[in-house]
Amino acid sequence: MLEKLETIGVKALKLISISDKDMVIKMEYIDGKKLSEHLNKTNMADICPKIGTIIAKLHANNIIHGDLTTSNMLLLKDEVYLIDFGLSFHSTKIEDKAVDLHLMKQALKSRHHSIWQHCFGLIASEYKKHYEDSEMVLKRLEKVEQRGRYK
Structure with a gap:
């Protein structure tokens, strides 16, 4: 997954090595x-469009992050890096992409409540x-949000 991200222009931690024998990555x-600690009214106009582009690149390549939150994003020199792909998977389903966006929206509501909208x-x-x-995806997001589980 991490290798694919580099080829599609999504900034993430680079994989250095994997040892199955030692179970080390x-x-x-x-x-x-x-x-999550630095997104605010002052910088959101610069940062949030970058997040939208990143998610678009993921979804265009059928990659679902599975835990899109600002806690799983790092800011370095005005660049946004995605981290923690432990719940990520490949999917062509519109539903999976809508749920990914829903998680992002919920994370914004809870952590950045004054600026989330x-x-x-x-x-x-x-x-x-x-x-x-x-x-x-955005139409499906509306349906996802209407379900009892996600209210």
Whole structure:
């Protein structure tokens, strides 16, 4: 998964080595700041469109992150890096992509409650520009949000 991200232009930690024998995965260290602690009114207009582009690239390549939160994003020199692909998987399903966006929206609501609506609007706007199936995903997102489990 991590190798694919580099080829599609999504910044993430680079894989250095894997040892099945020792059960060790070595990854690049990035001295970034957790986005959850730094996203605010001042920088959201710069950062949120980048998040929308990243999610669009993932979904265009049928990659579902599975835990899209600002806690799983690092900020380094105005670049957003995705981390923690432990719940990620490949899927062509519109439903899976809508749930991925729903998780992002819920994370914004809970962690960035004063700016979440504007943030998600910026993310969705950029998502639409960079992912041709975005309208189907956003329509499905509305249905996902109407379900009892996600209210």
